[in-house]
Amino acid sequence: MLGGCSFSLFNGYRHGSGSRNGDIAPVSWFGSDSGHFLLNTRIDLIEKHLTGMMIIKPFGGDAYRVVFITEVGLKIFDMEFIPGEKVKLHYVMDVINRNAFIKTLAHDMRLLLMTLPEGKKTVLHDRDTGDPVIKFRDHGRRNYYHFPAGTGRASEAIQTGCMLKKARVEFYGSPVSGIDSVKITHYNINLRMQMFRIIEIQDHADE
Amino acid sequence: MILSMIVFSLQAFTQVPASPMKDIPSFKSRLNTMSASLNTIESDFIQEKKLEMLSNTLISKGYFCFKKVNQIRWEYSQPYRYLIIINQDKIYIKEDKDQKQYDMKSNKMFQEMNRFISGCIQGDILKNEKEYQIKYFEDSHSYFVTLVPVSEKMRQMLKEVQIWFDRDDLTVSRIRMLESGGDYTKIDFTNKRLNTEIPLEKFSFK
Numbered sequence: 585m586l587g588g589c590s591f592s593l594f595n596g597y598r599h600g601s602g603s604r605n606g607d608i609a610p611v612s613w614f615g616s617d618s619g620h621f622l623l624n625t626r627i628d629l630i631e632k633h634l635t636g637m638m639i640i641k642p643f644g645g646d647a648y649r650v651v652f653i654t655e656v657g658l659k660i661f662d663m664e665f666i667p668g669e670k671v672k673l674h675y676v677m678d679v680i681n682r683n684a685f686i687k688t689l690a691h692d693m694r695l696l697l698m699t700l701p702e703g704k705k706t707v708l709h710d711r712d713t714g715d716p717v718i719k720f721r722d723h724g725r726r727n728y729y730h731f732p733a734g735t736g737r738a739s740e741a742i743q744t745g746c747m748l749k750k751a752r753v754e755f756y757g758s759p760v761s762g763i764d765s766v767k768i769t770h771y772n773i774n775l776r777m778q779m780f781r782i783i784e785i786q787d788h789a790d791e
Numbered sequence: 792m793i794l795s796m797i798v799f800s801l802q803a804f805t806q807v808p809a810s811p812m813k814d815i816p817s818f819k820s821r822l823n824t825m826s827a828s829l830n831t832i833e834s835d836f837i838q839e840k841k842l843e844m845l846s847n848t849l850i851s852k853g854y855f856c857f858k859k860v861n862q863i864r865w866e867y868s869q870p871y872r873y874l875i876i877i878n879q880d881k882i883y884i885k886e887d888k889d890q891k892q893y894d895m896k897s898n899k900m901f902q903e904m905n906r907f908i909s910g911c912i913q914g915d916i917l918k919n920e921k922e923y924q925i926k927y928f929e930d931s932h933s934y935f936v937t938l939v940p941v942s943e944k945m946r947q948m949l950k951e952v953q954i955w956f957d958r959d960d961l962t963v964s965r966i967r968m969l970e971s972g973g974d975y976t977k978i979d980f981t982n983k984r985l986n987t988e989i990p991l992e993k994f995s996f997k
Contacts, residue, residue, distance in 0.1 A: 619845075622849065624871055626886075635886060637849070639849070656875075656908075656976075658948075678947075678948070
């Protein structure tokens, strides 16, 4: 019943054949062990606009710490994601400390990072291109990742509830140089995030 | 080797003037005089953000200027270009091709940020003994003041603010904002120029 619900929304997908399932080894854009990712980030929520730097630190095993700070160094939020566990909220600034916003943000970040429980995935295929689409279940939502043929990196991710599409992530980058930028848009609320990777100049002070 | 590294990092972290200030009234009086005679200040700055989860610090650099009354320009050049202008109760932000203007009254976060920054630069923040528990220290180079927010809500954001004043001209040379988890933001002001002519355009929104 629930599966049918989502398929009515995504007519462009079909179930994958057993032979193709083994071809896909999805990898998060942020799963590198190169230290951390620094992204110039803009969050637009209705009439509120926040800009700053998003720091994404992978800890291995699909676990991540995500910290968002303003340019002047004020911390906006600090969250930790571990597959199969509830998000751990280390800090959130009072002005945005609203349950609904935190919940949405946590869903968005999980969709972005691909930090999802093992063993809950289904392989589908795009009807037109034949490219694999992997469906994960995540805390009552479904995340669909599109993988262009021959790559293990998603080009797009769509999150749905039972009936409606919730959010969409567009990934831009290359397997060689990694992630370049990300755009997150919502279908039902006026929330948009844009992130552009900053390549750090090596003059930072090592401690 | 490891022990020497620990000792070194502890020394680096605790390099703050530890002697209590001998004559606090005199310091406050000199600071008031300086603040009254200060019309403009220009400076370069280096901002370091230390996050407990990262082994290195995040560095931002740029140019800062202040003009009485309540006109501030923060111009970041690294790691990317970003401009904040505060002029009275308006705030203007420019990033790449995007520019936005806000009324400070409608944004509590900007209001607090502005009050805090201008309070630190002019030393007015030290008059705010209701909001902060203030301690005074000194050494041969600096006067050093620590401010611990009284409000628990404020302490969730900032555990302690540390301000270094240059002993010669009493201008702020460093601000460090410590957060409860051990993270901090440190801003070093260098190449300071006092009471120079700063064109009005520096604080206007285009």
